[in-house]
Amino acid sequence: MFDVIIVGAGVVGSSIARELSKYDLKTCVLEKSSDVATGTSKANSGIVHAGFDAKPNTIKGKLNAKGNAMFDKLSKELDFPFKRNGSLVLCFDENEIHTLEELKEQGENNGVPNLQVLRKERLLELEPNLKEDVVAALYAPTGGIVCPYEMTIAYAENAYTNGVEFKFNTKVENIKKVEDKFILETNEGNIEGRVVINAAGLFSDDINNMISSNKIEIIARKGEYCLFDKEAGAMATRTLFQLPTKMGKGVLVTPTVDGNLLIGPNAVDLNDKTNMDTTQDGLDDILERAKITFKEIPMRQVITSFSGLRSHSAADDFIIGEAKDVENFINVAGVESPGLSSTPAIAEMVEKIVVNKLSPARNDKFNPIRHGVPKFREMNNKERNELIAKDSTYGRIVCRCETVTEGEILNAIRRPLGARDLDSVKRRTRAGMGRCQAGFCSTKIVKILATELNVPEYEITKFGGKSKLLIGENKEI
Structure with missing residues (x-):
């Protein structure tokens, strides 16, 4: 028991x-x-909110800023990507600036430090791609981004x-x-x-x-997103929110910790808690609303779209x-x-x-440190050569878009709670998350998984269950 x-x-x-x-x-x-x-x-904005948005008398309001302050230590102990890039809540109407001040006061009540209301000239210095009609924004330097x-x-x-x-x-x-x-x-x-x-x-x-x-x-609340290539990632350095108005809540534009650009989400309540479909109307809606924030949306740089379901409590x-x-x-x-x-x-x-x-005793063997999969793409040439000298599998690139090596995939499979399917490899290494969306590397990853798990290739799935990718072996000629 x-x-x-x-x-x-x-x-x-x-x-x-x-x-x-x-x-x-x-x-x-x-x-x-x-x-x-x-x-x-697995499918959300990856935003570490500063804590100004939640009502002070709620559990959300009590825990958000407190949790935010814990990310620096946790990301170092557990070796996951996290960046304090700061966030801006953008206002495009002089008559709505008072709402920014109200958000600032609410955030201060929640314990959020260093909140400021910035005006147009400073905002365009910080984020040159903002629309010229921006008038002010609430700046939260403790806002961040993470890979969820x-x-x-x-x-x-x-x-x-x-x-x-x-x-x-x-x-x-x-x-x-x-x-x-x-x-x-x-x-x-x-x-x-x-x-x-x-x-x-x-x-x-x-x-x-x-x-x-x-x-x-x-209630399952679906949000749809568009993910842009890393070439578009520098269009925003901070997470950009739109100030909610009587016309509704806006969408966010944010860089990701991996260098992409992300736009979304909308919010649609569903009865079906398994419905992860994206819709043309939904994606058109978020891209249209993003035009309020940006001068131009680089549509040719969209590499994929996806949706996530949020657990909204009544x-x-x-x-x-x-x-x-x-x-x-x-x-x-x-x-x-x-x-x-x-x-x-x-x-x-x-x-x-x-x-x-x-009333349990403390675990005196507890080790807070965890090391993630080595990221070949983030190493300099000296570090790469040293790694390859120790293990030649790190010298074989499997995913060209994200520069993921065979060594990283083997590490992902062999590590604690190791990967057992294509998506679990993807989440641990980013193999298949680049421009071609696994068009080139998926067959190689299937072969590596099958070899490591000692099963036929047709037993490998995309995400477990019945999500098999192959129906059998080719006949030899």
Whole structure:
């Protein structure tokens, strides 16, 4: 029997797992997919919000700025990409400047440091590609950008190496409580635990409603994005928000930590929590609204579009805490924006609840350091030559667009919680994320995966389950 069972291996569940691995607890993470970061954590803006947007009397307002301040230390310990590029909330109407001042005051109440309202001349110095009719903006220097799936993988790997068990392809179908223990019925059999943490994202209402009479509702809110080639990445150095007006909330324009440009999202509420389709109308809408921010949108530089689903709570706030009618069942639900930014603080909040419940001893073997996959593309020639001298597989380029080597792919497969399919390799190495979108490298990666996992190539999938890429072997002639 486990001391703690965490349902969901997204950024929230994985961060909590890492925090609890600091204690002498038998902890398990259940994930219905084949890898970590396969839901909301893999497809979002990657923004580390400063903390001015959330209402001060909400859990979001209490945790955002606190979580933001923890990213520098975490990114160094866990070796994931993070950059404090700052953010601007742009105003294009003199009559709306008072709203910037209100946001500034709200941010200060939330503990956000160094907020400033800047005027047009300074803004065009900072961001020359802004539309000339910009009049002012709220500047938050603590705003940042991060790779959300690399962050999640880093949390999970560190939790795993510190003793947390992960069970993939394991879907929770029912939960019962018998005396002082929970029995989670899954497609892989029953799993028992003393404390259950519900971090199931879009499906956290389903998990809660299996065991608690205090029902919650999670709405799938879809956001569509356009990703631009790295040639367009320098068009913005800061994250550019549009000030919400009576005409609606604008879209953001931001560089990514990998050097691309990202535009989006819109917001469409859905009944289907699996609908990840992009639509022509949706993409046209975000690109049209981005024209409010930029002088020109480099349409020829779009390399892909995608959508992500956010877990919007009907209560319009994070739901964090023990269910009132089920002792030791802890919800961490409705974690939408600024959820990624708040994640480190959320993990600490849940840690305190669990420690209060179980009073565990500290894990004196806890190691906070995790090293990621070496990034050949970021090395100088001396570093590359030294790496190749140690391991010749780093001298063979597999993904030309992102300069990803065979050595990196092998590392991704062989490391803790290693990659087992095409998308999990992509999330760990960026192989397939460049201009050609895996047009050239996917067959090579399939071959490497098959060899390493000792299975036929037609058994390799794109993202687990039934997502096979091949139907069989070619006949020899």
